[in-house]
Amino acid sequence: MDLVRLNLEKRDAVGKEACGRLRRSGYIPAVLYGPDYREAVSVQVKAEDFLPNIRGTHWNTLKFDAVLPDGSSEMCIIRDMNRNYVSDDVLHVDFYQLVKGHKVSVKVPIEIVGKETCAGVKAGGLLEQRILDIEINVLPREIPENVVLNVESMNVGDSITLADLDLPESAEMDKDPSEIVVEVVHGKAASSEEVSEEEEEAAEEMA
Structure with a gap:
């Protein structure tokens, strides 16, 4: 299965109101965490870049080649995705780092x-x-x-x-x-x- 290229930008917005404004501007709040991270990193992804990749697919097994704010890249999957129960809009995404040799x-x-x-x-x-x-x-x-x-x-x-x-x-x-x-x-x-x-x-x- 091919890797999906995705840009993860630095996110400063935290809290309900700030994240609401972020979504209205076309971004989805997200975090990236995994074995090599002491704590989750707050990031954001453009909705127009992310959403087409999960439509009509089983997003649980999608693998991403994520470009991080510092220019480095990380292979990851979607660990969790929160949606609005009424509109089904994606509200937040948890990306999980994949490490070679680690199941x-x-x-x-x-x-x-x-x-x-x-x-x-x-x-x-x-x-x-x-x-x-x-x-x-x-x-x-x-x-x-x-x-x-x-x-x-x-x-x-x-x-x-x-x-x-x-x-x-x-x-x-x-x-x-x-x-x-x-x-x-x-x-x-x-x-x-x-x-x-x-x-x-x-x-x-x-x-």
């Missing part, structure tokens, strides 16, 4: 492909995705944009667990690997028919 925790989306041609769905089954994303500890250079699962060959009764995910070599997760990510279950119609058949057989045995 970082990221939430990676799980993307399902092959839904329309899934064998089990064609046979009347229902495809159910139980887990939408997975949090992993991984080296910065191996942060994946997403985890792709192809369900085309799944039949009714089949399932894919966390252990089946194709994760980067350095990735570690805290969840139980036997947890089901996606499965193909019997459709309602099929289930009803099975129940009816079982009831009919039971009635015949009692007769």
Whole structure:
């Protein structure tokens, strides 16, 4: 995944009113912190530069090549992003420094492909995705944009667990690997028919 170039400018504005004025001038208040920082650095980023990069993407896994106020650069990700609950405007961003050789925790989306041609769905089954994303500890250079699962060959009764995910070599997760990510279950119609058949057989045995 390519790095997104982004300029982080020095921010003097602090407090609710000052940050409000900053937003009205076209900037988003932010901070940068990480393993090499004793304390968070207050920065600001132009909304017109930042917002297009997060629209329609999973911003959790975006990696930035951030140019700092002193001219140096830092690789980082978005650790947190505060939004206005009504307008959905971005109010504040937390950038987290990525350090070579140091694993970082990221939430990676799980993307399902092959839904329309899934064998089990064609046979009347229902495809159910139980887990939408997975949090992993991984080296910065191996942060994946997403985890792709192809369900085309799944039949009714089949399932894919966390252990089946194709994760980067350095990735570690805290969840139980036997947890089901996606499965193909019997459709309602099929289930009803099975129940009816079982009831009919039971009635015949009692007769």
